[in-house]
Amino acid sequence: MSLRDKPLDWQINVHDFYVPLTYKGKNVGLVDPQYAKSIANILNGEESIKKALRLACEELLAELGGNPQDINELKSLMREYISRTRKPRSGTPAIAALLKERQKELDISQMEFVRFCDSYKLSPDDLKGIYKGDPVESRLFAPLCRILGKETEDIIAILEGRDLDDDDLDLL
Structure with missing residues (x-):
């Protein structure tokens, strides 16, 4: 009788097959x-x-x-x-792209998304400024974190362009 409750790490399954x-x-x-x-x-x-x-x-x-x-x-x-x-990876354009992705995830219209952001204390004017490329003020970090589901450090890293892999030119 086996005393082991969980399966072994390495196993085989002869019923599964893959193609090269x-x-x-x-x-x-x-x-x-x-x-x-x-x-x-x-x-x-x-x-x-x-x-x-x-x-x-x-x-x-x-x-x-x-x-x-x-x-x-x-x-x-x-x-x-x-x-x-390429999708912007840093700065305000990257935040704008993330906001547009969030709107698509929620599957709501532009007007509904503006109201959604406003309910999280990101005003329509602030949202418009982000889409125009205006610098993101630190007072907007908290609402952006709530809207995007990210930590403050992540928002700052995106704005500053830190911790990014450089695989943009792999098509060449």
Whole structure:
């Protein structure tokens, strides 16, 4: 009789099976067959988008009189366009993006969200200022914490741009 109440950490299940996911002929992982096709389609779509961006930037450089073969110039232009499409990660724009995400989570209209924020002591004028990009005053930290479900330290870190990973340019 076993005295152990909880299961062992390492176990096998011969009834589960996974399919290999490969990249350029190399196995990069195993995935559930149910999701394998959609994962591969998404990743292949990303490759197509990268190629399309590169071609568009090469054509733009040629039109502007630049050298489309200059790798540094090309990558610089690609980085510029990629950074424009990314969700802001720091400062007031990041807080504005988090507020918009929160509104989507709540599935409410803009007017209802304004009232929701006002009920947490974030006035419509303050909300409008955040969306315009005005600096966030420290008196707004508490209402933002309640609305976004974050700690004060997290809000400050977002505003100051601290503790952020730099994976923005992984598309290049």
